[in-house]
Amino acid sequence: MAGFPAERIGYLTREQSFSACHRLHSVHLSDEENKQVYGKCNNPNGHGHNYKVEVTVRGKIDPITGMVMNLTELKRCIEEVIIIPLDHKNLDKDVPYFADVISTTENLAVYIWDNMVKMLPANKLYEIRIHETDKNIVMYRGE
Numbered sequence: 001m002a003g004f005p006a007e008r009i010g011y012l013t014r015e016q017s018f019s020a021c022h023r024l025h026s027v028h029l030s031d032e033e034n035k036q037v038y039g040k041c042n043n044p045n046g047h048g049h050n051y052k053v054e055v056t057v058r059g060k061i062d063p064i065t066g067m068v069m070n071l072t073e074l075k076r077c078i079e080e081v082i083i084i085p086l087d088h089k090n091l092d093k094d095v096p097y098f099a100d101v102i103s104t105t106e107n108l109a110v111y112i113w114d115n116m117v118k119m120l121p122a123n124k125l126y127e128i129r130i131h132e133t134d135k136n137i138v139m140y141r142g143e
C-alpha cells in the first residue's frame with residue numbers, strides 16, 4: 001500500500017507474576033513411588049512458588065495502529081486467565097482443572113495456553129513461558 005511500510009511481523013510479550021501453592025502427586029503411583037519421583041515436591045502439605053509467566057503474541061504490526069495487539073487488551077486477558085483463577089490459590093484444590101491433572105509447570109503452561117487462546121484473536125498466541133523458580137523454566141507453544 002502506498003505510503004505504508006512493507007508488512008512486518010512482530011512478537012509482543014507481557015510478563016505477569018502470581019503466587020500459588022501445589023503438591024506433585026500422581027494417583028497412578030504408590031505413595032513410595034510418588035516420593036521417589038517427586039521428592040520434596042510430594043510433601044503432603046504442599047509448597048509454594050512465585051511464578052512468573054510470559055505471554056507472547058505474534059502478528060502483523062498494524063500499519064495504522066503500529067501494534068501487534070493492544071497491550072491493554074492483552075493485560076485484560078492475563079487478568080482473566082492467570083490472576084483471577086490462579087493467584088494466591090492452591091492449584092490442586094482451588095482450580096478444578098488440576099483436580100485430576102498434576103500441577104507440574106508443563107501442565108500449568110498447557111492450562112494457561114488453552115484458556116488464553118480462547119480469549120485472543122485467532123492465531124495471535126505464540127508462546128507461554130513460565131518461570132516456576134529462577135532456575136526452572138517451561139515453554140509451551142500449543143503443539
Ligand SMILES: Nc1nc2c(c(=O)[nH]1)N=C([C@H](O)[C@H](O)COP(=O)(O)OP(=O)(O)OP(=O)(O)O)CN2
Pocket residue numbers: 024041103104105106132133134135136
Ligand atoms: N518436569 C518437572 N519437574 C519438576 C517440576 C515440574 O513442574 N516439572 N516441579 C517440581 C517442584 O514443584 C519444584 O518446583 C522444584 O523446585 P526446586 O527443585 O526447589 O527448584 P530449584 O531447582 O529452583 O531449587 P534448587 O533447590 O535451588 O535447585 C520438581 N520437578
Ligand SMILES: [Zn+2]
Pocket residue numbers: 022041047048049
Ligand atoms: Zn512446585
